[in-house]
Amino acid sequence: MNLKAETLAKIDEVITHYPVKRSATLPLLHLIQEDMGYIPEKAEEWIAAKLEIEPINVYEVVTFYPMFRRKPIGRRHIKVCRTLSCALMGGYKTCEQFEKEFNTHRGEVSPDGNVTIEFVECLASCGTAPVVLIDDDLHEKVDCAKAKQISDQIKAEAKKR
Amino acid sequence: MADLEQRRIIFKHIDEPGYSNDIACYVRNGGYEVLKKSVLRKPDELIDEVKKSGLRGRGGAGFPCGVKWGLVDRKSGKPIYLIVNADESEPGTFKDRYIMHQDPHQLIEGTMISCFANNVKQAYIYIRGEMPHGARILEKALAEARAAGFVGKNICGTTYSCDIFVHRGAGAYICGEETGLIESLEGKRANPRIKPPYFPAVLGLYQCPTIVNNVETLCHVKYIAEFGGIEYAKIGTPNNTGTRIFCVSGHVQRPGYYEFEAGKITMGQLLNDVCGGPLPGRKFKAVIPGGSSAKILRFGERYKGKRKVGADMVDYDWGVEDVPMDFDSLGMVGTMGGSGGVIVMDDTVNMVEALANINAFYSHESCGQCTPCREGSLWMKKITTRMVHGNARSEDAALLKSVADQIPGRTICAFGEACSWPTQSFIAKFGDEFKNYPESKKAVKPAEAQTLI
Numbered sequence: 001m002n003l004k005a006e007t008l009a010k011i012d013e014v015i016t017h018y019p020v021k022r023s024a025t026l027p028l029l030h031l032i033q034e035d036m037g038y039i040p041e042k043a044e045e046w047i048a049a050k051l052e053i054e055p056i057n058v059y060e061v062v063t064f065y066p067m068f069r070r071k072p073i074g075r076r077h078i079k080v081c082r083t084l085s086c087a088l089m090g091g092y093k094t095c096e097q098f099e100k101e102f103n104t105h106r107g108e109v110s111p112d113g114n115v116t117i118e119f120v121e122c123l124a125s126c127g128t129a130p131v132v133l134i135d136d137d138l139h140e141k142v143d144c145a146k147a148k149q150i151s152d153q154i155k156a157e158a159k160k161r
Numbered sequence: 162m163a164d165l166e167q168r169r170i171i172f173k174h175i176d177e178p179g180y181s182n183d184i185a186c187y188v189r190n191g192g193y194e195v196l197k198k199s200v201l202r203k204p205d206e207l208i209d210e211v212k213k214s215g216l217r218g219r220g221g222a223g224f225p226c227g228v229k230w231g232l233v234d235r236k237s238g239k240p241i242y243l244i245v246n247a248d249e250s251e252p253g254t255f256k257d258r259y260i261m262h263q264d265p266h267q268l269i270e271g272t273m274i275s276c277f278a279n280n281v282k283q284a285y286i287y288i289r290g291e292m293p294h295g296a297r298i299l300e301k302a303l304a305e306a307r308a309a310g311f312v313g314k315n316i317c318g319t320t321y322s323c324d325i326f327v328h329r330g331a332g333a334y335i336c337g338e339e340t341g342l343i344e345s346l347e348g349k350r351a352n353p354r355i356k357p358p359y360f361p362a363v364l365g366l367y368q369c370p371t372i373v374n375n376v377e378t379l380c381h382v383k384y385i386a387e388f389g390g391i392e393y394a395k396i397g398t399p400n401n402t403g404t405r406i407f408c409v410s411g412h413v414q415r416p417g418y419y420e421f422e423a424g425k426i427t428m429g430q431l432l433n434d435v436c437g438g439p440l441p442g443r444k445f446k447a448v449i450p451g452g453s454s455a456k457i458l459r460f461g462e463r464y465k466g467k468r469k470v471g472a473d474m475v476d477y478d479w480g481v482e483d484v485p486m487d488f489d490s491l492g493m494v495g496t497m498g499g500s501g502g503v504i505v506m507d508d509t510v511n512m513v514e515a516l517a518n519i520n521a522f523y524s525h526e527s528c529g530q531c532t533p534c535r536e537g538s539l540w541m542k543k544i545t546t547r548m549v550h551g552n553a554r555s556e557d558a559a560l561l562k563s564v565a566d567q568i569p570g571r572t573i574c575a576f577g578e579a580c581s582w583p584t585q586s587f588i589a590k591f592g593d594e595f596k597n598y599p600e601s602k603k604a605v606k607p608a609e610a611q612t613l614i
Contacts, residue, residue: 017326017328019283019367020347020348020367022347022348022349023328023346023347023348024348025348025349026328026329026330026331026345026348027328027329029331030290030329030331051348053348057348057349060349060350061348061349061350064333064350064351064528065290065330065331065332065333065351066331066332066333067290067291067331067332068331079291082518082521082522083252083453083518083522084252084253084411084453084504084515084518084519084522084613085252085253085410085411085504087518087611087612087613087614088410088411088412088504088506088510088515088611088613089411089611090611091611092611092612092613093611093612120291120332121250121252121332121334121522121525121526122250122251122252122253122334122453122522123291124249124250124254124255124257124258124289124291124292125255125258126252126253126254126255126408126410126411126416126502126504127255127408127409127410127416127417127418128416129410129411129416133291136293136294137294138294
């Protein structure tokens with residue numbers, strides 16, 4: 001496990017927040033996913049050892065919560081809200097626009113590796129539908145034109161790399 | 162129109178120009194003064210104020226907060242925990258997001274007063290995983306409050322100490338259910354626990370007595386501690402005290418969040434006068450008044466019965482527009498105030514497709530431990546999706562109803578009810594649309610109609 005020193009420090013700190021170590025399972029998974037981009041199998045074993053639980057205890061958590069992933073994704077993660085309020089305002093069209101822009105399908109990494117597009121359930125910003133969460137940032141009222149504009153920006157940033 | 166003024170007590174500073182989420186701004190606006198006074202009072206006195214206020218939980222169930230606190234086992238000798246339920250996930254609900262992002266110290270002050278009242282030494286804020294900025298803002302706010310002596314050791318110079326930590330979820334709706342949330346906080350799958358025996362007030366986090374309150378509820382506690390329970394109870398209507406934040410989304414001119422005294426505004430006033438009515442050229446068709454699991458209301462239907470006004474029983478005959486927005490009135494017309502998430506649909510929406518969207522949500526979010534819910538939610542999704550994208554049959558309505566009817570009352574938690582109520586109510590109110598769907602789906606759709614599934 002090649003974790004950044006900063007991640008390791010945060011891990012040791014967060015474990016102290018709980019009287020029972022196992023409670024730190026979700027925080028550790030978040031920290032490791034932020035560091036490595038996904039949760040490899042060896043990370044499950046590493047967390048289990050760290051928290052003095054069995055690897056299965058970590059595995060069952062990783063497979064239960066939608067935000068944890070066991071495979072790498074594209075450089076940017078585009079999560080389009082699928083649920084009713086966003087759908088009523090055109091969320092499906094927004095998702096299709098992103099798919100078109102990056103020549104990919106929801107749930108897949110785009111051929112250029114730039115993005116992974118996903119449909120997710122309610123992001124709790126229904127008043128500004130349709131909403132899209134890109135990495136950590138929420139984008140509001142994303143109609144097709146705005147989806148195109150955001151896509152162009154992502155593509156331009158990718159070119160600079 | 163004067164009576165349609167918002168009464169902003171919780172959202173007082175939301176979207177206020179120049180108001181920032183740091184402690185300096187909060188203190189400048191009188192922040193933490195209530196906490197300073199509260200820690201000099203007797204904890205029982207504060208609990209009593211909350212009981213007198215009639216405050217009902219703002220997360221969805223509307224359970225009286227004072228009663229919840231009264232159920233806490235204080236004789237076990239075990240520590241008492243408080244968890245802030247910030248796992249705002251009920252479709253249509255988006256009020257807590259703004260409190261946490263724009264006014265986090267209000268939540269921290271309300272939480273700390275509640276902790277002091279209940280002799281809590283450790284609290285957690287369980288925030289949904291999809292709000293990473295919210296988690297960071299809360300962590301920064303907590304660090305500021307800790308440095309200023311409002312959180313942590315010797316609060317406001319007293320002998321009372323209590324810490325608060327932020328705990329992030331990871332995308333599971335069921336973590337909003339309090340026992341599922343507790344399992345999740347213990348580092349496990351969020352499978353809700355069976356009650357009895359696992360009432361959080363007795364056997365909650367780490368098998369200790371635990372209070373789980375919604376973000377907005379705890380902000381109300383701060384207000385109650387400041388002005389007193391009796392003053393608070395003067396806001397709103399009897400048994401529906403205080404204000405309510407309505408989150409309006411879907412097909413209205415001005416969607417958004419609006420805070421009004423509970424029961425002092427009707428659905429029609431909220432949607433037409435406050436939110437500007439339907440989009441141009443369209444008509445309201447249906448509204449879900451309290452988050453997506455609340456039963457749907459159909460415009461044009463009437464609700465009749467008797468209700469208590471003061472000491473008298475009075476006849477009522479309401480259309481959807483006439484229903485006062487409070488827990489009891491919405492309950493009387495067969496739905497619920499729930500979390501305050503009002504989802505509006507106009508005449509471009511096909512109800513089979515809207516239900517298919519909702520069913521896909523619940524099927525995705527069932528934790529899977531109870532068979533009726535896991536299988537039932539999946540089959541309701543499969544049937545409605547097939548109706549839209551495959552072969553629709555006129556007998557599907559009866560089939561859907563039979564699946565939905567077999568779920569509620571047969572599951573560990575209320576998700577069973579939550580996932581079956583949409584199907585039951587859509588079919589009860591729009592049965593004709595379901596029966597005719599095999600024919601109507603062949604017709605040309607209105608240009609504005611959106612794909613819903």
